[in-house]
Amino acid sequence: MILTGMTLLLCLVMIGAALVAILGKGLAVAILATGLVSLVASLLFLILAAPDVAMTEAAIGSGLTTFLFFFVLGRVRGGEHD
Numbered sequence: 826m827i828l829t830g831m832t833l834l835l836c837l838v839m840i841g842a843a844l845v846a847i848l849g850k851g852l853a854v855a856i857l858a859t860g861l862v863s864l865v866a867s868l869l870f871l872i873l874a875a876p877d878v879a880m881t882e883a884a885i886g887s888g889l890t891t892f893l894f895f896f897v898l899g900r901v902r903g904g905e906h907d
Contacts, residue, residue, distance in 0.1 A: 832872055839865040852898055860891035 839862055846858035863886030870879035 832869065835865050835869055835872075856891060856894045856898065860887050863887035863890065
């Protein structure tokens with residue numbers, strides 16, 4: 826019963842973060858919100874007893890992709906001032 830409640834809570838957090846990513850102001854907020862969606866997805870994979878998929882989602886989806894988005898955002902904004 827607790828597992829179902831925690832899963833529901835994580836799904837609601839994921840939906841909230843996705844709404845922030847879509848409706849939020851600013852690219853940095855959207856990037857952080859998509860990273861949070863990936864992090865919550867990795868927690869859900871862990872609950873579903875798929876630790877290998879959870880580790881991959883956390884490393885690639887939440888970590889590397891968020892870093893790459895911020896790197897590209899910095900490069901694009903840096904090019905606007907040239």
